[in-house]
Amino acid sequence: xxxxxxxxxHCGRCEGELPFDFTMAFQPIVDVDAARIxxxxxxxxxxxxxxxxxxxxxxxxxxxxxxxxxxxxxxIEMASALGMRENLSINFLPxxxxxxxxxxxxxxDVSARVGWPTERIVFEITETERVRDRQHxxxxxxxxxxxxxxxxxDDFGNGYANLDLLTDLTPDRLKVDRELIMGCDGxxxxxxxxQAVKRLADxxxxxxxxxxxxxxxxxxxxxxxxxxxxxGYFHARPAVAALAEDLGPALAALRDESRRPRA
Numbered sequence: 001x002x003x004x005x006x007x008x009x010h011c012g013r014c015e016g017e018l019p020f021d022f023t024m025a026f027q028p029i030v031d032v033d034a035a036r037i038x039x040x041x042x043x044x045x046x047x048x049x050x051x052x053x054x055x056x057x058x059x060x061x062x063x064x065x066x067x068x069x070x071x072x073x074x075x076i077e078m079a080s081a082l083g084m085r086e087n088l089s090i091n092f093l094p095x096x097x098x099x100x101x102x103x104x105x106x107x108x109d110v111s112a113r114v115g116w117p118t119e120r121i122v123f124e125i126t127e128t129e130r131v132r133d134r135q136h137x138x139x140x141x142x143x144x145x146x147x148x149x150x151x152x153x154d155d156f157g158n159g160y161a162n163l164d165l166l167t168d169l170t171p172d173r174l175k176v177d178r179e180l181i182m183g184c185d186g187x188x189x190x191x192x193x194x195q196a197v198k199r200l201a202d203x204x205x206x207x208x209x210x211x212x213x214x215x216x217x218x219x220x221x222x223x224x225x226x227x228x229x230x231x232g233y234f235h236a237r238p239a240v241a242a243l244a245e246d247l248g249p250a251l252a253a254l255r256d257e258s259r260r261p262r263a
Contacts, residue, residue, distance in 0.1 A: 049240045073110045155177045
């Protein structure tokens with residue numbers, strides 16, 4: 001890989017090189033009930049494994065389109081090279097998509113080149129606070145669904161990613177923010193809120209994912225509440241240019257414990 005990430009763009013906004021390099025780390029999203037990894041989220045890192053912030057701090061407004069496209073291409077290339085068989089979740093910045101059909105071309109091209117099935121791509125919407133046009137975000141989600149992609153709304157329940165977004169948007173997945181997950185095993189208020197979000201997601205036919213799960217107690221309470229799709233340090237930390245080890249036995253043990261009657 002060269003010192004600058006190159007993108008084969010299809011418009012002037014996406015063409016050219018980035019003046020910095022980056023790589024991807026992959027963190028699994030698990031299904032406790034199925035005792036397996038179902039998705040990997042691709043997370044940007046510096047070329048030596050440095051933090052995401054070390055990369056994002058270099059993304060100026062005029063580089064936003066190129067960076068968004070470069071991340072999609074890099075994530076798919078690396079997932080394919082690592083032999084990933086699960087779904088791939090790719091973060092995207094809504095303000096970096098000026099026209100869904102045009103901006104998806106690089107994704108389609110790299111998927112065809114490496115043989116990555118497009119139905120195994122989930123686009124994860126981040127930085128909703130920067131969305132200036134809610135209708136534009138809705139059109140992106142609808143266009144991606146028409147093309148066969150799934151979409152997820154990140155950080156739900158915190159900051160700008162709140163309930164009112166669901167009046168306009170129809171994501172396939174909701175990722176519940178760590179703020180609601182933290183200490184949920186012993187916090188009655190969080191438990192009530194999470195149970196309400198679970199019912200809401202079920203009624204709207206949206207898959208619910210708890211992110212930021214950091215303790216066994218949190219994971220166990222969530223599984224007992226029916227929130228079996230989880231992501232967080234308890235299950236696995238992001239691995240730079242690598243996939244997680246086999247989590248099946250640990251997940252099966254957690255599932256079995258969640259199903260046992262409590263004393």
